[in-house]
Amino acid sequence: MIPELGHFALILALLLAAAQAFFGLVGASRGNVAWMRAAQPAVAGQWVFLLLSFGALVWSFIQFDFSVRYVAMTSNSLLPLFYRIAAAWGGHEGSLLLWGTMLATWSIAVAAFSRSMPLPYKSRVLGVLGLVSMGFLMFMLFTSSPFERLVPAAAEGNDLNPLLQDVALAIHPPMLYLGYVGFSVAFAFACATLIEGRLDVAWARWARPWTLAAWLCLTIGITLGSWWAYYELGWGGYWFWDPVENASFMPWLMGAALIHSLAVTEKRGLFKSWTLLLAVGAFSLSLLGTFLVRSGVLVSVHAFATDPARGLFILGFLVAVIGGALALYTWRAPVLKSDAGFELLSREAFVLFNNALLVAATGLILLGTLYPLFMDAMELGKISVGPPYFGVAFLIPMVPLLLLLGVGMHSSWKRSHIGPIGRLFGVLLGAAVVLALLVSKFAYGQVHFMGVVGFTVAFWVMGSALYEPIRRGGNLRGLPAGFWGMTLAHFGVGLFALGITGVESYRIEKDISLGAGDVTELSGYEFRFDGTKQVRGPNYDAIEGTVVLSRDGKAFKTLHPQKRFYASGGNAMTEAGIHATPTRDLFVALGEDLGAGKWSMRVQYKPLIRYIWLGALFMALGGLVSATDRRYRAKLPATARAPGGTMAGEGAR
Amino acid sequence: MSRYIRFLVPAGLFVILVGFLFIGLQRDPSVIDSPLIGKPAPQFVLENLDDPALRVGTADLQGRMYLFNVWGTWCGGCRQEHDALLAISRSNVVPIIGLNWKDDRGLARKWLNQLGNPYELVAFDPEGQVAIDWGVYGAPETFLVAADGTVLAKRIGAMDMTVWQRDFLPLINGTGGSS
Numbered sequence: 001m002i003p004e005l006g007h008f009a010l011i012l013a014l015l016l017a018a019a020q021a022f023f024g025l026v027g028a029s030r031g032n033v034a035w036m037r038a039a040q041p042a043v044a045g046q047w048v049f050l051l052l053s054f055g056a057l058v059w060s061f062i063q064f065d066f067s068v069r070y071v072a073m074t075s076n077s078l079l080p081l082f083y084r085i086a087a088a089w090g091g092h093e094g095s096l097l098l099w100g101t102m103l104a105t106w107s108i109a110v111a112a113f114s115r116s117m118p119l120p121y122k123s124r125v126l127g128v129l130g131l132v133s134m135g136f137l138m139f140m141l142f143t144s145s146p147f148e149r150l151v152p153a154a155a156e157g158n159d160l161n162p163l164l165q166d167v168a169l170a171i172h173p174p175m176l177y178l179g180y181v182g183f184s185v186a187f188a189f190a191c192a193t194l195i196e197g198r199l200d201v202a203w204a205r206w207a208r209p210w211t212l213a214a215w216l217c218l219t220i221g222i223t224l225g226s227w228w229a230y231y232e233l234g235w236g237g238y239w240f241w242d243p244v245e246n247a248s249f250m251p252w253l254m255g256a257a258l259i260h261s262l263a264v265t266e267k268r269g270l271f272k273s274w275t276l277l278l279a280v281g282a283f284s285l286s287l288l289g290t291f292l293v294r295s296g297v298l299v300s301v302h303a304f305a306t307d308p309a310r311g312l313f314i315l316g317f318l319v320a321v322i323g324g325a326l327a328l329y330t331w332r333a334p335v336l337k338s339d340a341g342f343e344l345l346s347r348e349a350f351v352l353f354n355n356a357l358l359v360a361a362t363g364l365i366l367l368g369t370l371y372p373l374f375m376d377a378m379e380l381g382k383i384s385v386g387p388p389y390f391g392v393a394f395l396i397p398m399v400p401l402l403l404l405l406g407v408g409m410h411s412s413w414k415r416s417h418i419g420p421i422g423r424l425f426g427v428l429l430g431a432a433v434v435l436a437l438l439v440s441k442f443a444y445g446q447v448h449f450m451g452v453v454g455f456t457v458a459f460w461v462m463g464s465a466l467y468e469p470i471r472r473g474g475n476l477r478g479l480p481a482g483f484w485g486m487t488l489a490h491f492g493v494g495l496f497a498l499g500i501t502g503v504e505s506y507r508i509e510k511d512i513s514l515g516a517g518d519v520t521e522l523s524g525y526e527f528r529f530d531g532t533k534q535v536r537g538p539n540y541d542a543i544e545g546t547v548v549l550s551r552d553g554k555a556f557k558t559l560h561p562q563k564r565f566y567a568s569g570g571n572a573m574t575e576a577g578i579h580a581t582p583t584r585d586l587f588v589a590l591g592e593d594l595g596a597g598k599w600s601m602r603v604q605y606k607p608l609i610r611y612i613w614l615g616a617l618f619m620a621l622g623g624l625v626s627a628t629d630r631r632y633r634a635k636l637p638a639t640a641r642a643p644g645g646t647m648a649g650e651g652a653r
Numbered sequence: 654m655s656r657y658i659r660f661l662v663p664a665g666l667f668v669i670l671v672g673f674l675f676i677g678l679q680r681d682p683s684v685i686d687s688p689l690i691g692k693p694a695p696q697f698v699l700e701n702l703d704d705p706a707l708r709v710g711t712a713d714l715q716g717r718m719y720l721f722n723v724w725g726t727w728c729g730g731c732r733q734e735h736d737a738l739l740a741i742s743r744s745n746v747v748p749i750i751g752l753n754w755k756d757d758r759g760l761a762r763k764w765l766n767q768l769g770n771p772y773e774l775v776a777f778d779p780e781g782q783v784a785i786d787w788g789v790y791g792a793p794e795t796f797l798v799a800a801d802g803t804v805l806a807k808r809i810g811a812m813d814m815t816v817w818q819r820d821f822l823p824l825i826n827g828t829g830g831s832s
Contacts (some may be wrong), residue, residue: 169818221772277663284667290673311678326664332658507670592727595757 003068006056007147010097012030013049013104013144014137016042017130020107024127025195028120036123042125043111046133048103056090067153070094070146078539078567079165086170087160091311092294093146099290102174102181107133110185110210117206117455124192125185132184135317143310151523162540162566162573166467170226174182176221180286182214183251186258187283191325194332202268205276209632211262211279212485215255216623222248223616234574234589236509236604238612241390244371247289248361252281257358259623260351267412268340270348271588274355275340285362289319292369294532345416350408357401364393368491402457406464409490421467424617428467432459435561436476443583444506446609454501459573462494485626492618495611504607515598523605525586526550531597532590540566542575545599547588549579560602561590656750675715689804693739694721694796702761702775702803709750709776714798719826721796722812723784725756726764728792734811735768740770741817747797747825751775754784754792797821 011036018040027035050188055071061084066072074094075087089098091291106128112124164170166210239245258278265275291314343347348547408430421428436455440447452646465487469476508523516531530546542564549557559577565572576589584607591600698710722738724731742749751772754763758777763793765775778784785797797806805824808816 025682273660284792315671315674315678318674322666322667323671326667328658330660330664334657373677374673376671595759 002006002056002059002063003065003147004052006060007145009053010137010141010147010404011057012146013046013053013100014134014141016046016049017137020046020130021134021362021514022130024123024125024130026127028127029125029195031120033119034101036119038047039123039130041108042130042538044132045102045106050097050101050104051370055099057097058085060147061085061088064157064433066155066157067150068146069148069150069284069535072150072154072157072162074158076159076539076567078143079157079160080475080538081651082167083160083170086164089173089177090160090164093140093144094142094501095177096136096144096313097146098174099177099181100133100140100329102177103129103136103184106182106185106210107644110188114206121192121196121203123197125188126192126194128186131193131320132188135321138477139310139317143313159539160482162564163232165539165566166228166232166525168224169232172221172224172228174221175217175224179214179216179218179255180248180251180289181585182210182217183279183283184241184284185214187325188262191328191520194325194328197335199336201269201272204262205632207279208259208262208266209629211255211259211282213373215252216620216627217251218248218255219616219620219623221253221615224422226616227613230609231576231578232574234576234602234611236587236589236602236606237504238609241368241387243369244289244293246365246390247292248284250369251282251285251289251363253358253362253365254285254434256279258282259554260354260358261522264348264351266366268342268348269297270338270340270342271352271355272336272338273329276333278355278359280322280325284318284325285366287314287318287321290314293491319651340414340533341491342414343416344614345407345411345418347408347411347423350404350411353404354401354408354611361394361397364397365390368393394451399453399457399541400462404455405490405493406460409464419463419468420471428457430462431461432456435459440505448505449506451501452498454505458494458497458501460494462491465491465494472497481629482626484589484633485624486628487622488625489619491621492615492622495568495618496615499608499611499613500616503606503612506607507605507609510603511600512600512603513594515596515601518605520601522552522586522603525605526553527586527603528590529599529601532599535562537564540564542591543576543593545588545590545601547577547578547601549586557586557587559586561588563590580610582610583607678803679723686740689788689796690807692804693802694798694804695783697783697785697786699752699774699776699778702751702758702765702777705758705777711802713774714750716800716801718747718800718822719773719798720747721752721787721792722749722797723754723787723789723792725754726760727756727794730811731793732768734813735771737812737814737817738771739769740814741812742757746822752783752787753777754782754789755779797824 020039021098022037023035023042027033027037027039038568040538051190060071060073062081064071064075064077070091070093071087074091075084079087080213084331087094089095103636107126110129111122111126114125117125188208189203193203222245225248226238229240230236239507258275261271261275261278264271294310294314368389371385407418407425410421411417412419418425427512433452433456436452437447437454438458440451444451469487472479510522512520514520514529516529519526519528521527526549528548529552532543532545537541542562544560544562547559547561548555549559557579558578562575562579564573564575574589576587578588579586585603587602587604587606589602591602594600675719694711697713698708698712701707701709720741741747744820749772751774753775756777756779758779761775761777765772777781780787793811795808795812796804799805806821808820
């Protein structure tokens with residue numbers, strides 16, 4: 001009964017989404033105020049019914065209702081409560097429902113927090129969101145309903161993919177989807193702007209907090225995924241350039257470009273059509289990611305069970321949404337002209353460089369991700385593009401981006417004027433190089449070209465980000481939230497670069513076979529293997545190794561890497577043993593049982609790896625702080641006073 | 654007009670992308686053509702898994718069509734495809750020759766005893782030398798070799814009955830399998 005109610009609620013939500021799209025778009029174009037107002041209760045109704053529907057699905061999981069196909073496929077009676085709830089989005093159907101629920105949540109937030117927008121514009125935004133939501137709900141109802149029954153009911157479920165039975169990974173998809181779906185708001189703003197042919201830039205100010213919120217959720221989602229891959233996959237890597245990872249990273253990069261470009265459009269009325277295109281692009285890449293993950297056109301370790309009918313449906317949806325938006329763009333964007341000029345070293349120019357480099361990085365990743373598909377479609381053979389390509393392709397735009405970031409942060413609108421830091425750039429850059437050389441030489445004992453470049457860039461960005469707060473000494477009051485957001489996020493970029501450089505240049509990895517009592521040495525640490533024992537978890541058996549870490553003969557930590565065998569079968573899962581300090585991680589993963597008490601083991605020394613995730617969290621925090629800037633909540637436009645000379649906090653973030 | 658052209662670029666690129674995605678949908682990315690297809694299968698001689706004193710090699714297989722399946726007990730996909738292999742073996746269409754790759758003899762024998770043995774012969778390749786000659790990327794992989802020793806098809810990843818019926822059976826029926 002409950003699953004049927006969930007299904008019914010889903011149908012009602014679809015009808016309400018249609019009403020939202022119709023009243024929002026048609027009402028606005030006819031100027032019918034009653035219709036435009038009707039879009040808002042439709043949003044609220046859709047949200048309520050999607051929540052009910054999602055609740056019904058979670059309820060079916062909690063109740064072990066194995067007569068529901070999706071529940072039987074992704075959970076079983078041994079699965080603990082927390083993972084039963086998380087299993088609701090552990091498969092294709094449920095994750096779509098989560099996606100739809102989040103879209104409705106963003107929509108209702110837009111409806112509730114956009115009082116300052118004119119009614120026709122707001123109802124167009126809601127109308128576009130209604131169209132997107134209709135697409136998702138139809139996809140769910142026609143090809144992938146999570147409420148389909150199984151006759152006869154299964155006696156026992158299949159289990160949630162053991163890879164997904166992890167706290168970080170249970171939260172990872174919701175955050176990721178919040179980010180993906182959140183870009184639909186910027187997308188809807190862009191479409192509404194194009195439909196109205198708005199020539200002013202008020203829309204950019206309305207769109208900024210929404211874009212920041214979406215981007216920060218995506219940042220957290222990606223970070224959780226990377227952190228999970230690190231300790232759960234057993235390879236000690238934090239990023240694999242897998243198509244599915246790329247699918248989340250491309251909208252992130254595009255979103256970062258959009259955040260900066262929106263600032264220029266809002267402040268200076270420049271880049272109007274470009275910003276619109278980025279807003280369309282960020283959401284398009286989110287949808288493309290969905291298509292790639294669920295259609296089976298690319299091979300990926302993360303791919304969902306695939307079905308050509310689904311692929312075709314999403315492709316049709318993609319064509320309708322992205323194609324429609326791009327057609328609108330082709331038609332309307334030529335009328336958008338920017339009349340203001342700017343100089344070569346003004347803030348506008350730096351944001352332009354930022355955008356060019358971020359979009360270039362996105363393009364290179366897109367090319368690498370889709371290259372196997374292109375080759376195959378043209379009958380040129382099957383190939384795979386791996387980390388060697390992505391590593392280099394990503395680095396090429398990133399090094400100049402980070403170098404320019406350090407200057408751009410302190411530049412001024414319109415004129416080639418760098419703030420009080422101007423004369424210090426040479427000193428700062430020199431100090432960064434010297435510090436990088438010292439760190440390489442004394443902390444890691446080896447001066448390595450890319451290592452020095454990476455550390456230099458990292459110190460340069462962090463130094464530049466901290467310069468303004470330090471210069472102002474104690475006098476930090478009155479700086480707007482936007483300034484703090486920018487500083488935090490850019491400092492995070494520096495930390496991130498520091499982490500990547502440390503790991504990529506100075507990590508040490510060893511795959512070795514050890515018997516009980518054997519010792520191996522890595523970068524001054526001894527790892528003593530004390531054999532294995534059997535342990536039991538709630539729904540798995542595990543072999544747990546004991547590895548004692550010591551330095552100079554003094555033991556300081558015992559690690560327990562595990563290999564888990566879930567009751568439901570499937571591959572063994574690795575739980576790495578990790579000892580972390582601020583300067584390095586020591587990582588041990590159990591490999592294969594080689595017989596006679598010997599085990600193949602993966603032992604790694606990972607300098608600074610924590611800063612990769614810490615840096616990403618700083619970026620997300622920066623986004624959060626920026627999004628709370630009071631200006632976005634002000635009713636009157638605050639665009640008139642674009643500051644010329646001082647950088648203060650009115651920054652491009 | 655010309656100033657409108659550049660606004661068409663994004664839409665144009667998108668149309669091209671959709672074209673490729675559409676073609677991509679019709680294809681299965683895990684079917685990877687091997688450079689070996691249409692060429693003679695590499696020669697090999699290895700120890701028999703059941704008895705180190707016996708040899709398994711190309712000589713045993715001359716004049717017969719066979720399925721060459723690379724597997725190991727450490728490989729999850731191999732466990733997954735095992736039932737399909739048993740079914741194929743029961744259908745008696747073509748014998749399956751196993752290549753036990755980078756594995757432990759005891760574990761491999763235990764695996765076959767417990768799960769059933771679909772193989773006519775299993776060659777034991779603990780060092781992976783023969784697998785390199787065959788261009789194996791990772792287990793499981795399955796090759797179809799014709800009676801004249803030519804490689805006809807290759808599957809990367811777990812074999813299942815759909816793939817078997819769609820990609821392998823027509824080839825066998827077309828060139829006269831040993832049924």
